[in-house]
Amino acid sequence: MIKEKTSFFLPALEWFIIAFFVRLLFLIFIHFYSLQTGFGGFYPLESGSDDRYYFEVAQEILYGHIPQTLPNYYPYFLAFVFFFTGPSLFLGQLINVLAGSFTVYFGVLIAKEISSSKLKGKDLRHPVNIAGFFLSFYPASVFYSTQLLKDPLVTMVGIVSLYVLILIFKKFRFLNLIILVFLLLFLSFLRGYTMLALLITTFIYLILFRRINIKYVFAGVLLFALIPWIAGHGIFGIKFLSSVLNPENLVSTRETVYSIGGSAAGIKIDFSSIHGFFLTYVYSFITAMLGPLPWQIKSFTVAIGLLDAVWVWLLIPQWIKGIKKLLKRREVEIGELVLLFSLVLIGIIALFSDNIGANTRLRMLAWDVFFIYAASLFGLKK
Template identity: 25%
Template sequence: MIHKMKGYKMNKQSLQIILLFLLYSLVYFCLSTVIYYISILEGYKGLSLPFFGGADDGVFYYDQALNVLYNLPYILSSVHSLVLGYLLKFFQTESVFLLRMFNYLGSLLLMIISLFLLNKEMYQNKSFQTSAVILILVFCFYPSLLLINTLSIFRDIWIYFYFITCTYFFANLFIFKSKWPFIINFCLLLSMMFLLGSYRKYALLSFMIASFIFLVLSIIDKKNIKFRKFILFTLTSFTIFYLCLKSYKFPYINLSFQDVLAYRQSGLDIYSGGSQMWISLDQPNIVLFYLNYFYSMASNFIGPFPWQITGFTTLILMVTEGFLFLMISIFLFRRRKLFSEFDKYLLMQSLIWFMLISISNDNFGTGSRLRIVGWLPLLILFAKYYGEKLFQKKNMIS
C-alpha cells in the first residue's frame, strides 16, 4: 500500500511537470502567433511589432533567407540566415510563420536541455520535481527571454540553446560519469561548439575560457575548486592581459581588447539614446578602468539601478528583472558554501560571460538580451536550491 502511495505521488509530480511544460509551450506559441498576426495587420510581414522601437534584426535575417531561397547573393553575418534560407528552400515557401515555428522549436529544446542539466546533478534527489517546476515557471515568465524568443526571428534562442547544450556535454565529459561512451560525448560537444561559434563567436569564446579555467583549477585543487582561487586566477590573468596584450588580436574573432574598447567608446560618442549606461572603459590607468569595469558588470548583471532610470524601458527592466535578479543573487550567495563542483562550473560560465559582455556593451536594451546567456546557468542553480528549500519546508510541515 505504501509503495502504491509513493508511486501515485511520483506520478502526480511527474504529471505536474508535464502540464507546466505544456503551459510553457502554450505561452510561447500563443505569444509568437499573436505577434505574427498583429504584425501582418500593421504591414510588417509578421516579423515584429512596430511600436517596440529600434531596428529588427529579424528583417535582415529574413531578407538574407529569401536570397538563399532564390539562389541570390546573401550576407552571412551568422549561420542563422543560411539555416533559415535552407528551411524555406526545403519547404519551398516564403512563410515567416514557418521561421517563427523554427525558433519556437528552439524555445522548447532550450527548456528540455535545461531540465536535463538540472537533473544531471539532482539525479535521484527527491526535490528534483519541485526544482523542475520552479525552473519551468521562471523560464515561462522571464520577460526578456519570452520577448526575444517571440517578437521576431532573432538568432538568440539558438545561441542560448547551444550554449547550455555545450555545458551539458562538457559536464558529461569532465564532471559526471555519463552512461554514454566518451567518444560520443566528445563528438557531440564538438558539434555543439561548432554550431555555437557559427551563431555567435564570442559566445563560444566565453564557453571555452570558462571551461579552460575550470579544468585548470580542477587539476590544481584536485577536484575541490576554491571560488577565491577562481576569482584570483581570473583577475590576475585579466590584469596581465590588459597591461601586456591589450592590442593582441584573437585569431578566431579577429578583434583585440583595444578594438572592443574603441567600439564601446564610439557608441558613447555618437549615441544619444535613453537606454545607454554611459560608462566609459577607456581610462588612463588600470585602477580607473577596474572601477568603471565593475560598475559596467553590475549594470549588465542586475541593472538598471534606480539612478540609471532614463525612461519607461529602463524602468520596466528594473521593476520586472532587476529587483528579481538581485534577490536571486543574494539567495545564491548565501548558499555558496553548499555549491558542488558542477554548481561552481555553472557559476564560472555565468561570470566569464558577464565579464566579456561588460567590456563591449553599454546599452540596457542590448544588455537585457545578452545577459540571458549568463543568467540561464544561474536560474538553473536557483531552481535547484530554491526547490530543495521548498521541499524541505513542505516535509517539515507534513
C-alpha cells in the same frame, strides 16, 4: 530501469509543454499585433531589430544570391529551413518558439543533474520545478522566442552544450565529446564569443576547481585549441580574442554600436589605468548582470527592462552564495561550473555592450544558466 529513466525526463517534458504553449500564445498575439500596427509581423517596437535583415538575406541566399559579408550565419540556417518550407516569417518565429521550449527542457535536465535536493520531483519546491518556472516565464526569453532573431537558437545550443559538458564531467564518454564539438562549432557560427566563453569556463574549472585528471585536461586543452581554430578564430581563439580584447576595438564597438539609442547606459570603460578600468568595468558588469539599475531608467523602453531585472534581483542571495563557494574553492561542485559559465559570459558582454536594451537579448543564455544554478540551491538540507 525504464521507469527510472522516464521519471528522470518527465519534469523536463512537462515544463517543455508549458513553455511551448506560453510562447505559442505570445507568438500569435505579438505577430498579429505587429501586423495590425503596420510592422508587417516583424519586431513590433520602434527601436528596431535585425529580424527584417535576417529574413531578407535568407531569401536572397535561398534564391542563389550569396552575400559578400554577414555578421553571423543565422540567415543560412533560415535559408536551409525555407528551402523545404518556402519563405515564411511566421514559421521562422515558430522555430524560435521551439528553440525557447527546448532551452527549458534541457535547462530542467541540467537542474536535475546538479541538484542534490532530497525533495520529491513533484514538489513545487524541487529545483527542477523552480528552474522550470523561471525558464518558462522569464519575460525576455518569452518575448524573443516570438521574434525572428538568432538569440533563442544561440541560447538553446548553449544550454544543450552545457548539458553535454556536465554529462562528460560526471562520466566521460567519447561520443558526448564528439557531440559537444559539433555543438560548439555550430555555436561559433552564430555567436563566436559565446562558444569561447564556454571553453574558457571549462578551462578555468579544470585548472582551479577540479582534481587534476590527465584525461579531462587533455580533452579540455584539445577543445580549447582546436574548436576556435576550426571556426576560423585561430588556435586557442587567439585571433578572435586579440581583436575583441583590443581596447581601441572595444571603445569603438561600445561607442558606435551599443552607446546609441534611448537605452544606452552611458558607461565608458577607462583603459588608461588599472584602477580606472576596474571601477568602470565593474559598473558595466553589474549593469549587464542586474540592469537596468533604478537611476539608469530614463525612458519607458528602459523601464520595461525592470520586468527582467526583478527576476534576477530576487535571486541575488543565491548569486552571492555561489560566488562565495567559488572563492572558497574547496566547496566547488559541478553546479558551480554552471554559475562560472554565467559569470564568464556576462563578463564578456560587459566589455563591449553599453546598451540596456541589447543586454536583454545578449544575456539571455547567461541568465537562463544562472536561473538553473540558483534553483539548484533550493531544497537543500541545511
